[in-house]
Amino acid sequence: xxxxxxxxxxxxxxxxxxxxxxxxxxxxxxxxxxxxxxxxxxxxxxxxxxxxxxxxxxxxxxxxxxxxxxxxxxxxxxxxxxxxxxxxxxxxxxxxxxxxxxxxxxxxxxxxxxxxxxxxxxxxxxxxxxxxxxxxxxxxxxxxxxxxxxxxxxxxxxxxxxxxxx
Numbered sequence: 160x161x162x163x164x165x166x167x168x169x170x171x172x173x174x175x176x177x178x179x180x181x182x183x184x185x186x187x188x189x190x191x192x193x194x195x196x197x198x199x200x201x202x203x204x205x206x207x208x209x210x211x212x213x214x215x216x217x218x219x220x221x222x223x224x225x226x227x228x229x230x231x232x233x234x235x236x237x238x239x240x241x242x243x244x245x246x247x248x249x250x251x252x253x254x255x256x257x258x259x260x261x262x263x264x265x266x267x268x269x270x271x272x273x274x275x276x277x278x279x280x281x282x283x284x285x286x287x288x289x290x291x292x293x294x295x296x297x298x299x300x301x302x303x304x305x306x307x308x309x310x311x312x313x314x315x316x317x318x319x320x321x322x323x324x325x
Contacts, residue, residue: 180307184261200320235259242290
């Protein structure tokens with residue numbers, strides 16, 4: 160009978176365990192990047208799987224992008240990537256995340272995209288799936304703690320292109 164009790168307790172722990180990802184670790188900061196026509200999107204947007212671009216207003220990244228008083232790039236900057244939306248709309252869908260690592264939670268510790276199309280923190284080594292799992296952690300302290308990337312909205316604009324907001 161004791162054996163069954165241990166098995167039931169183990170099953171309850173596994174089934175009831177928390178697999179929820181905390182993607183709200185980064186302090187709120189406004190996001191608005193208007194790539195809202197075909198010309199802007201063709202120049203600054205993303206297209207093929209894994210294609211990415213970084214937007215950091217304070218550092219003028221990308222250098223030739225026209226930042227306005229109405230442009231905001233979040234807490235650590237914005238990572239725009241071409242991937243797969245969670246709803247299964249196929250590949251080539253634009254996704255956006257804050258560039259700040261949620262483990263470090265500092266504006267100047269920014270993620271880099273590695274050869275496996277993951278965002279990787281240069282400080283703690285945590286890695287995140289940015290193309291298929293909506294910024295979920297895959298390795299490092301972020302996986303241990305359940306910290307995912309802060310996601311931003313990417314909305315189709317009426318004149319072509321997209322607008323990134325929060």
